[in-house]
Amino acid sequence: MKHFPIFMAVEGRRIVLSGGGDAALAKLRLLLKTEARLTVVAQNAAPEIHAWAAEGVLTLIPRAMEPGDAMCARLFYAANEDEAEDARVASLAHADGALVNIVDNLGDSQFITPAIVDRDPVTVAIGTEGAAPVLARAIKKDLEEKLPPTLGLLARVGKAFRTRVEALPFGVKRRDFWSDYYFKAGPAVTGEAEAQTALEDLLGQHLAAPEKEGRVDLVGAGPGDPELLTLKARKALDTADVIIYDRLVAPEILELARREATLLSAGKEGFGPSVTQDAINEMIVSHARGGAYVVRLKSGDPTVFGRLDEEIEACEASGVAWRIIPGITSASAAVAILGQSLTKRGRNSGVRFITGHDTKGFADHDWRALAQPGEVAAIYMGKKSARFLQGRLLMHGADPATPVTVIENASRPTQQILSTTLAELEPALQNAGFDGPALTFLGLAPRAALAAAEDFEQKEAAS
Template structure:
């Protein structure tokens, strides 16, 4: 992040702008929405600027900017649309120690002015660091359409009631009150006259209500792409007090959690150091018993090889309520990435999910059925078990040219797809040197249209 977004107080603040043409007008239309004192220096100002000065909305000085004009200024805009004049303004700003914005010149600017969605006092700033102004405008238009015009009215009423709402303890109870106001009670308020009475009634209800009990949501984070999160998973992250997450949860998904939420990494490393399951169980229960809304965030779907039952049993034993939010499992994401389906009429009417992480009992699988033609299976965490899988299948009659596809980091930007055969599986994996989470699909090859397929026979990326 090259530019850090902040909101500057404009109360009793002086902003200086040099310029009187189209660029100056564009900036002034935005700056005039603030409480700042605006001084414009322009020998030949546009008629609109003259009119604003006559209306006392700004101060107009019909001469070039001088160094002494920058005394007590917080911001200065160079908007003359003339490189030599803008360079002169820049030199004056540097000498005066004032933050400068040169219009349409990111390189020489100390700050940038974002696209703004205005629902005063609710404002949303959109910046692309100069990379995509068209995208910023498109996002602004989309948000303008989505946000109701009455949002500003609700926010102004809410702002005036904040001191009264401090009677509620800080934290979840206060957040619940404001959520109730903005999303349930507030939109039903028709006019400002009875707004405070309605808010006082709502506050009384929340003051008299008992503390909400802690609750655990077992949430599937999907394979890693944040766009594959369900809406219910997004909502859970947005309201969680505590997020207890696996190692494989992508940073982009963790970024969606509330800023105030406590994030706890209890990741397990395959065949390496891990947080003991009983410690994870205890952590979940401890936070829920303290009244927290807990999200136990699991990669993929929590019901597939997620040790979910053990954590549910710990909640039940402690009398903690829980619910499950399913997610897209890695098998679905992996098979989608190679353009195939897990089942196909006339080929296979069933599919098996196996885990190669826990080798205990692995030999007892029905390998004879899996070795038959046209069978499909998804093996989770199977990289280290590849030679064992190969041996069992060949021993039970699978052909050496049986298709095998291994998908690493399915759905993520660094996804890789290894297409090989059963006879070459261990060697192909060694050559590919996958170091991310990988899922093995037995009986499937990628369709020709799929990109990023690693061919171990050619030793090259197609």
């Protein structure tokens, strides 16, 4: 992000514009929406600018710009449609200490003016850093159609009512009140008096309402790609009061949480420092008991190696309502990346989801069954236990040439695929140097076309 978006206070402050033609008019139509003191410096100003000056909505200085004209100005626009003159007046404005925008000259401007959707006091600013003005206008048009014309009225009346709402406890109860106003009671009003009445009635209802009971959603965040979130998971992130997330949840997914939500890390790492499960259970229950809507966000699907039952039992023991919102488990995402299926007629009629380690260390399994030809297994948390898994399988008769594929950071931009054999698994994995979450497939290799593409990409990167 090369331009940081802010909303600048300009009420009563000077904004100066140099220019009197079409470019100047376009900027002034926007600037006239503000409560700034506007000054236009132009030797040949358009009739509209003269009319605005006569009405007293701006000050017109009918000459070329001179030193000091931009003194004490918050913002300055160079809109002369002449490269040399714009450079000259911009230099003068810089000397006067103003922030300078040169129309249609992104490189020499200190700030840019975004496309704006105006529902005063609700303002939506859309910027593309000059890369795609057409796209910004399309987004503006879409938002204009979606945001009701009464939104500004609702916001103005609501702002004046904020001190009254302090009668409600800070946090969830106030947020619920404003949510009901803006999205339920408010949109039906047609005028200021009706909006005021709606607020009074709504406040009375919320003050009389019994304490809200908290609840918990145990949500699958999927393998990492935000586009693989379910619609129900996305809605949960939009409305949660508290989000307790695992270490493997992608930062891009946490960005989808609403800004007012409390985000708490419950990081767990195999063979490393972790938040204990008891501590996680306590976090979930204590926030829910306080009336919060808690989202327990787990990477992949919460029902697959997510210690889900322990958290459900903690909720039930405390009388906290809960539900499960499933996610796409890593095995489903990773096998799709390989261009394979987990089951295939004539190859395997079943698939095993196993873990490389559990709370006691390396996990034991039915190695003899896994070692049979044609068996397919998706091994979670198998990276650090690769040597153990390899040894057990070979000891029980597995073919050393059995294909094995390890996928790191499946579905994320940083994903990597290692295609090897059971005999070479441990040294190949060591050489690959994977340091992210990885899933291992026993009995599956990438389709030939995908493997060839991967080799080509690696060669291109090396050269």
